[in-house]
Amino acid sequence: MIVIVGAGVSGLALGMQLSARRIPYILLESSDRVGGVVRTIELEGRSLDLGPQRLRASPELAGLRPHMGPMHEFTDDLPVLIARGGRLHPLPRSLGEALRTPAISTAGKLRAALEPFAALLPDDESLSAGAYLRRRVGREVYETFLGPLFGGLYGSDPDRMDATRTLRPGMEALGVNSFVWRLLGPRRAKGLMERSILVPADGMAALPRALLERQEHEVRLSCPVSHVGSFGGTGGFRVEAGDESIEATQVVVTTPPGPASRILREVAPALSVALGKLRMNPLALVHLDADRLPDGLGFQVAFDEPMRIRGVTFSGNLDGTGRTAVVFMGGMADPEVVDTPDAELERTAAAEFTRVTGIPARVLHLHRTAMPTWDRSWRALDDLRPPAGIHLLSAYSGRPGIIGRLREAERLARGLQRAG
Ligand SMILES: Cc1cc2nc3c(=O)[nH]c(=O)nc-3n(C[C@H](O)[C@H](O)[C@H](O)COP(=O)(O)OP(=O)(O)OC[C@H]3O[C@@H](n4cnc5c(N)ncnc54)[C@H](O)[C@@H]3O)c2cc1C
Structure with missing residues (x-):
């Protein structure tokens, strides 16, 4: 047995x-x-997901989809945003957008443009994912875009994660060996960008x-x-x-x-x-009811932005409500989340969300969980x-x-x- x-x-x-x-x-x-x-709960007539919020369409799901009920499906062209300087900036998706974005200084853009001349896949076991990415694209583009996006996937700090273990397998799977040019060029990372996003209508x-x-x-x-x-x-x-x-x-x-x-x-x-x-990283997820949502999947927060929120998913843009936002707090950057009272986390989540989006929001629910640190x-x-x-x-x-x-x-x- x-x-x-x-x-x-x-x-x-x-x-x-x-x-x-x-x-x-x-x-x-x-x-x-x-x-x-x-885990999904029902609250005020909507389904709130307390863990993962969405799936990537992939062959592994093929046999399961008919058993999962109605499903919202999106092609992955919703913008991802970054909070920096008290406002939201779209992640550039073309060379033209990268040149125009006010989120990065001219010096930062010039440094990132040198990326094709930087070393290729990480092979030094002592190198952290953060150090590797900074070496590739420079400090500013790392702290504004790549660090928050990569760290956000894991709720962790790329400076304490091994590049060879955490970054390299994903880069190999996606065939990505140059972030700036591959993510901005016409042939964008296959697999990452071309698989649609699935959200079960009744929740995950x-x-x-x-x-x-x-x-x-x-x-x-x-x-x-x-x-x-x-x-x-x-x-x-x-x-x-x-x-x-x-x-x-x-x-x-x-x-x-x-x-x-x-x-x-x-x-x-x-x-x-x-x-x-x-180790596990503690996380707090605060579900908000926003008056409306900006266009996009959600936002990550630049490392130099003085905010406690680490990232936000605009779930309402995927589940048909148009109003639910899920705020992620804690992770490796903020272990004190464990000792912070619920009411304080809720207040901070709503206030910071409104400060960068300009949209009023009220708290629906707070959930505490944890994720492996992969450090x-x-x-x-x-x-x-x-x-x-x-x-x-x-x-x-x-x-x-x-x-x-x-x-x-x-x-x-x-x-x-x-x-x-
Ligand atoms: C907040 C959050 C967001 C995430 N977002 C995404 C996402 O968007 N996309 C994605 O692909 N992945 C996401 N993930 C990761 C993904 O959800 C997990 O990797 C996956 O669900 C883990 O499943 P598991 O079965 O390995 O572990 P778990 O879900 O932890 O299941 C372990 C089970 O073991 C049980 N258990 C514990 N102790 C015992 C015991 N002594 N005896 C018997 N049973 C026991 C637990 O109750 C639990 O049911 C996210 C994870 C978290 C926490």
């Missing part, structure tokens, strides 16, 4: 893949719902719902796993969950690093210590492999993001099938 621990997207996607291969499993989830960080919870529908084996909710032990020298395992002890031939752990470290303490002590060292604490995982029969399937053990989760679940299911 295969036991999967955690029914977020990773665990559910693996269950779906095992079902398709007719391999029996049991999926154990500690909370009373599936989806993990993917449509994805775990669709994954749950396609499970052929048991999914148990409110069933927290406390630890995994070896099973009498047979190579098997005992998974302890509440009063129950379940025998397993293979165990797949998909929980965040903290619980994974506790669960694996007995059966994989070195890995458990390494997992215990991985240098991740080196703790180097050279550590789980013992035979134990598997990690998670954003911190592989590619982050939902599509990465679906892809890796498929790969692991193939491996488990081969292992018989």
Whole structure:
């Protein structure tokens, strides 16, 4: 029997893949719902997403889309904005726009134009993503555009992330070896710019719902796993969950690093210590009801802008309400978010949103969550492999993001099938 621990997207996607291969499993989830960080609530007649806000159309979703209900689909030509100097500037999308943008000084533009002469893919393991990007495009374009955009994807600080681990795989996948020229030129980064954006009409919870529908084996909710032990020298395992002890031939752990470290303490002590060292960035998401929204996907904030908001998604432009904005606060730049009272975060989110957009907004909801930092604490995982029969399937053990989760679940299911 295969036991999967955690029914977020990773665990559910693996269950779906095992079902398709007719391999029996049991999926154990500690909370009373599936989806993990993917979560939608209903408030004042709208669906608010408390985790991911949208998906990129990709082949991994093809089989799931018919099960996800109605979907809004957008070609990716909505502008992305940057807050700098107290106002919003569109991210330049052509050479002409780059030359005209008032967000960057003439000296900054000239420095960025030297990019084709800078070194290509990062190969120095000691180089941070921030240092690499500054070397490529200069400090001003980095701090205004590339740093906030790249750091915003991870809620992290590029100066504390390894360039070879975090930047290089994405650059290789997209075939991007020159940001300025590739992103502004007529042949823009394939894949990144050409895949449309999908937003389920009832919110992102449509994805775990669709994954749950396609499970052929048991999914148990409110069933927290406390630890995994070896099973009498047979190579098997005992998974302890509440009063129950379940025998397993293979165990797949998909929980965040903290619980994974506790669960694996007995059966994989070195890995458990390494997992215990991985850091998470605290985040606060504040949903706003704005009188209207600027055109675009949302904005990121230049590093030198005195704001606590790190980024905003204009969800209302994608979900048909025209009014919902999701403010992201915290991340590595602002760990104090943990100790800041809800009321203060809510006030700051609404006030800063209105200051840069000029649009009045009121607070709908505040949600606290966390994301892996993908910083240098991740080196703790180097050279550590789980013992035979134990598997990690998670954003911190592989590619982050939902599509990465679906892809890796498929790969692991193939491996488990081969292992018989
Ligand atoms: C705020 C935010 C925004 C994001 N935005 C995007 C985006 O726009 N696009 C994108 O592609 N990705 C985005 N991501 C990333 C993506 O959502 C995650 O990588 C992915 O959903 C992680 O899924 P998972 O199943 O690996 O982990 P999780 O969702 O963390 O699921 C782990 C599950 O394990 C359960 N669990 C924990 N302990 C135990 C235990 N002891 N026993 C049993 N079960 C346990 C948890 O309850 C949870 O259900 C975002 C993430 C966050 C936090």
